Amino acid sequence: MYRIIGYNGPRTKNQNVIYDIHENKYVDEAKLTLKDSTQIDDLEITVNKKNWLFTHNHPFKTHVEVYDDNKLIFRGRLLKPTKEMKSSGQLSHTYTFESIEAYLVDSAQRFYYNYNATATEVLKHILKWHNKDVSKSHQVWLKRNDFEKSKTTHSIKIDYMTSWEALNDVLIKKFGGQLNFIYDKETGKNYLDYIDNQSEKYVNSITHNSPVLQIGSNLKSINFGMDPSNVVTRLVPLGVEKKPKKVQIGSDYTVDADGSITGATKKVHGSWRDAVKHAARLMNVSVSASDVDAILNLIKHESGGHTHAVNPTSVLGQHATGLLQFLPTTFNYYAVAGHHNIRDGFDSLLAAFNAPSFLSDARNWEKTRNWSPSGDPRYSKIPYKYESKSHLKTLNKWGWPFPSVGEGKFSSAQLFGVHAGNGRRNSFHDGLDFGSVDHAGSEIHAIHGGTVMEVSHATGIGWYVLTHSSDGYDIIYQESFSSKSKISVKKGQHIKTGNVIGNRDTNHVHIGVCKKPYSWSKGFYGGHSFDPHWHWLDPLKLIKHGGQKGDKASTAKYYKESTTPHGRITIKSVNKDKDYILADKDMIEKFGYIAKPVIFNSAKTPAGLLKKAQAYLKKQKKDFNKESYKISALELPQYDKFKVGHRYPTQTFGLVLKQEKYLLITQKEIDIPNSPYNSSLQIGDKATGIADYQVETNNEIKKQIVNLQNDVIGLTEAVPELQTNTDDLEDKVYGDRNYSEAGIGHAKADVKFLRRDFNKFKKETKQHFNKVDEIQKDHETRIKKIESEVATLSASVSALQSAKPEGGKN
Structure with a gap:
């Protein structure tokens, strides 16, 4: 026989009889609907004013228990009351109770992602967040777990939903299984069993050969009443989905201890400074900052920094050429092995440092305005160990994360790639592990320069740092930081090879x-x-080989990663680090704590989201007594004592099906006071139940939304690919254009240099000829003057001779 006991609250011990055939008949109707594990059981009771429940009913607080003899078959809370006056004038109240599974609808899950999760990990995570959100009486604990030892993993994403939705739409959908809820009366705790319903043991336990199940006629009913099922007292508001921000890519060229770009062989950012330092280092010449400035000043006056500059004035039949204006024979004399191109600026610098007089000439250039290589060549080849990687179009080098150890040693489980027995799925490792034993040290150094794109945490890998380099590499440093405090860099920071991460x-x-x-x-x-x-x-290969063929620095100034899940905007930053707000005390007193996420897609800022959430709760209090309709599902009359979720053979209108044809009972309705042995059952495919108040409100609209979301997701996934293709094309166009523009620029510079020198020479020549003309005219004038003086003197001499006495006597 069935009994129904009432309680004023979820933890109240005092029992109140609502229905017992031996004690009272103040219950007009009592219909218990038991459903499969994906739906919430419900109890609907209609009582008159003599019943205890008539005056003791508080939605979400009043609880009832239904017993079949001494076995507890239902425990639930009051969901909604409906008042009705019959044609006889009798006033009655109808109450709908939902089972304790509905506690899981009262909590909101937060954004969660685990790329390699087991069923047990997901289940425990969901229950952990549920128990944080609800009061002690509504907490749910795991009891039986058939998946405890299962190693099956899936990529799991929970994007703000109720715990009930997370269990059914994520856990069960991904891993399968069945959830059964149990109330332990002795401890007052709610438990959950996670059952493997595909196991042979379970299938045998739910398959019965008798009795035969008989299907009857349909029955429909409609009730009208208040529906507080959408009440929220702990609101978790969510705004628009967070969009990844563009991060500016900075210079990630590798630098040496003195701050110069490592390995620079050309102008960097329009200056030869780093190439000068690199050439000096290779040729074992120590240069100070003032020495570098002096050399740059010499270059400026000799060639203007142009590697193809040629002096039109010949010296001994040769024209000074290149960055440092060497005569070809002089350049060949000082050039080192492998660097004999006079029009290559770096080859000219190496030759200059190979001349013993170069540094002194550069220091004194302002005084002498000249430099002339002298002395025997210092070396025949570069003395410094140097390996040119001419295939790389970037100055971003590679290095070891623990420089003091270098390469070190690795076990097969640490190495990248497929290695049998490494304990990973497909025996594949997607990275390289540097262990603390074989690679000692705590400071982790960047193996490649780049811009820090993310400093974050993810399940399975812990805290991590993600960088992106200008030559296109994404590098992740993970599983090494126990907390964020162990990370030294910040998002958006530009780092160099060797910097501490x-x-x-x-x-x-x-x-x-x-x-x-x-x-x-x-x-x-x-x-x-x-x-x-x-x-x-x-x-390992990238570090040892210094990258790979085709590496070049991109011209892109920004980088945006659009495929990383970012969740939605919350109010934590403007609400004292809490992502929820509470309804007023009156609402909480009436309904307890009911947490639900509500999405406000028009809210684009935390402050705007908070305002909308506050307005939502204010409006809710005003109209939570809204009217709603309830439509009963199809009823299939059946014998009593059948169990929901079990399978039985059937007999339909005299047509006996084969004995191996078993039908699954998905729902059972028990008319407690009127027909306790003639229950209504639903079999076969599941139908929407009347107790899915807080879960399935409009399936058709949901389907449309899901379809639209899938379309949007498809477009979202396509956009990055299009953007990537555009970026690559843009890199190629800019690269080709820059290469062409560089060649044209050099040619224009050479022409300008030659034109300037020609005009200067032409001007100087004209001035020279003018000066020669002036000298010639002066000489002609002086000659004429002298000639005139000579003529005058000759005339005087002749006159004197004519005046001399004859015979010479006195």
């Missing part, structure tokens, strides 16, 4: 690398971490 306080650092257009987030969040056919790169 953070301090390792775990047993290893995992470094993973992939290259544009295959970003790290596409690999990680796309579930490719154990896919040997995806586009992961071997960090």
Whole structure:
């Protein structure tokens, strides 16, 4: 026999009889509907004014229990009351109770992502957040778990939903299984069993050969009443989805201890400074900052910084050429092996440093306005160990994360790639692990320069740092930081090779690398971490080989990663670090704590979102007594004592089906006071139940929304690909254009240089000829003057001779 007991609250011990056939008949109707594990059971009771429930009913607080003899088959809370006056004038109240599974609708899950989660991890995570959100009486604890030892993993994303939705739409959908809820009367706790309903043991336990199940006629009913099912007292407001911000890409060229670009062989940012330092270092010449300035000043006056400059004036039949205006024979005399191109600026610098007099000439250039290489060549080849990587179009070098150790040693489980027995799915490792034993040290150094794109935390990899370099590499440093405080860099920071990323306080650092257009987030969040056919790169080879052929610095100024999940805007930043707000005390007193996420897609800022959430709660209090209709599902009359979720053979209108044809009972309705042995059952495919108040409000609209969301997701995934293709094309166009413009620029500079020298020479020549003309005229004038003086003197001499006495006597 059935009994119904009432309680004033979820933790109240005092029992109040609502229905017992031996004690009273103040219940007009009592229909208990038991459903499968994906739906919420409900109880509908109609009582008159003599019943205890008539005057003791508080939505979400009043609880009831239904017993079949001494077995508890239902425990639930009051959901909604409906008042009705019959034609006889009798006043009655109808109350709908939902089972304790509905406690899971009262909590809101937060954004969660785990690329490699087990069923147990997901279940425990959902229950943890549920128990944080609700009062003690509504907490749910895991009891039986058939999936405890299961190693099956899936990529899981929970994007703000109720705990009930998370369990059914994420956990069950991904891993399968069945959830059964149990109330332990002795401890007052709610438990959950997670059952493997595909196991042979379970299938045998729910399959019965008798009795035969008989299907009857249909029955429909409509009730009208108040529906507080959408009440929220702990609101978790969510704004628009967070969009990834563009991060400005800074210079990530590798620098030496003195701050110069490592390995510069050409102008960097329009200056030869770094190339001068690099050439001096290779030729074992120590230069100070003032020495470098003096050399740059010499270059400025000799060639204007142009590597193809040629002096039109010949010296001994040769024209001074190149960055430092060497005569070809002099350049060949001082050039080192492998660097004999006089029009290559770096080759000219190496030759200059090979001349013993060069540094002194540069220091004294302002006084002498001249430099003339002298002395025997210092070297025949570069004395410094130097390996040119002419295939690389970038000055961003590679290095070891622990420089004092260098390459060190690795076990097969630490190495990148497929290695049998490494304990990973497909035996594949998507990165390289530097262990604390074989690679000692705490400071982790950047293996490649770049811009910090993310400093974040993800389940499975912990705190991590993601960088993106100007030559297109995404590099992840993970599993090495126990907290954010161990990380030394910030998002948007520009780092160089060798800079400290953070301090390792775990047993290893995992470094993973992939290259544009295959970003790290596409690999990680796309579930490719154990896919040997995806586009992961071997960090060990990149470090040892200094990159790979085709590496070049991009001209892009910004980088945006659009595939990383970012969740939605919350109010934490403007609400004292809380992502929820509470309804007023009156609402909480009536309904208790009911947490739900509500999306406000028009809210684009935390402050705007907070205002909308506050307005939502204010409006809710005003009209929570809204009227609603309830339509009962199809009723299929059945014998009593059948169990929901079990299978039985059937007999339909005299047509006996084969005995191996078993039908599953998905719902059971028990008319407690009127027909306790003639229950209504629903079999076969599931139908929407009347107790899905807080879960399934409008399936058709939801389907349309899901379809639209899928379309949007498809477009969202396509946009990055189009953007990537555009970026690559843009890089190519800019690269080709820059290359062409560079050649044209050099040619124009050479022409300008030659024209300038020609005009100068022409002007000086004209001035010279004018001066010669002036000298010639002066000489002619002086000659004429002298000739006149000579003529005058001759005339005087002749006159004197004519005046001399004859015979010479006195």
